[in-house]
Amino acid sequence: CGSVATFDGSSSIELSNTGGSLSLTNDFTVSGWIRPTSFNSDFSYLIAKEAATGSSSNFDNYFIRLDTNGRAQFGLELAVNGNDYSVTSPNPVNLNTWTFVAGTYFNRQMKLFVNGIQVGTFSVPSSFSGTPYTGPGTAEIGANSRTTNHGHASSSHFHGSIDDVRIYSVAHTQQSIQQIMQQDNCRTLIAHWGFESGQFGADSSANGNDMAINHGATQ
Numbered sequence: 502c503g504s505v506a507t508f509d510g511s512s513s514i515e516l517s518n519t520g521g522s523l524s525l526t527n528d529f530t531v532s533g534w535i536r537p538t539s540f541n542s543d544f545s546y547l548i549a550k551e552a553a554t555g556s557s558s559n560f561d562n563y564f565i566r567l568d569t570n571g572r573a574q575f576g577l578e579l580a581v582n583g584n585d586y587s588v589t590s591p592n593p594v595n596l597n598t599w600t601f602v603a604g605t606y607f608n609r610q611m612k613l614f615v616n617g618i619q620v621g622t623f624s625v626p627s628s629f630s631g632t633p634y635t636g637p638g639t640a641e642i643g644a645n646s647r648t649t650n651h652g653h654a655s656s657s658h659f660h661g662s663i664d665d666v667r668i669y670s671v672a673h674t675q676q677s678i679q680q681i682m683q684q685d686n687c688r689t690l691i692a693h694w695g696f697e698s699g700q701f702g703a704d705s706s707a708n709g710n711d712m713a714i715n716h717g718a719t720q
């Protein structure tokens with residue numbers, strides 16, 4: 502599997518001013534491998550994509566995280582009302598064990614997968630537009646450290662290791678997600694951060710979404 506990124510509970514990797522391909526509204530997949538060593542008293546983020554700066558700076562485009570009990574969550578925030586909508590796994594992930602987590606969104610349907618198996622789904626109410634907040638906000642791996650986070654601590658940092666974080670412009674099926682676990686799938690790859698030696702934080706897709714080391718994340 503090569504090198505991984507290790508986070509000490511205060512570190513993260515981020516890409517600032519992310520517009521364009523990382524601002525997603527419908528039909529997408531977010532995935533990654535995690536190996537937590539402990540669970541936070543607040544959320545622990547695999548990845549969080551902040552929406553626009555300014556009036557929308559308090560809102561997320563999408564995220565994958567662990568709750569305080571270690572259950573995986575995939576979520577987004579709707580521009581129509583500013584509410585978080587998420588789907589949560591019924592069981593916590595195991596500490597000190599690698600777990601593959603993926604979330605998909607298409608036509609109001611949010612789905613969460615753990616180790617290639619769908620473990621939850623949520624339908625955004627039809628009375629809402631179903632479009633998440635978007636804009637050139639920060640994308641961050643290992644944290645969601647904007648100063649106001651709807652009452653959550655600004656240091657929702659991950660404790661442990663993260664690898665092979667991917668974002669696709671299609672909501673993959675369970676079969677495709679199982680294939681992603683085993684091999685590359687570049688047909689709709691928007692970003693891929695593998696943390697290989699000499700390429701720490703580099704995006705190996707063709708879109709150039711390289712991240713900068715923030716607060717001492719190590720390889």
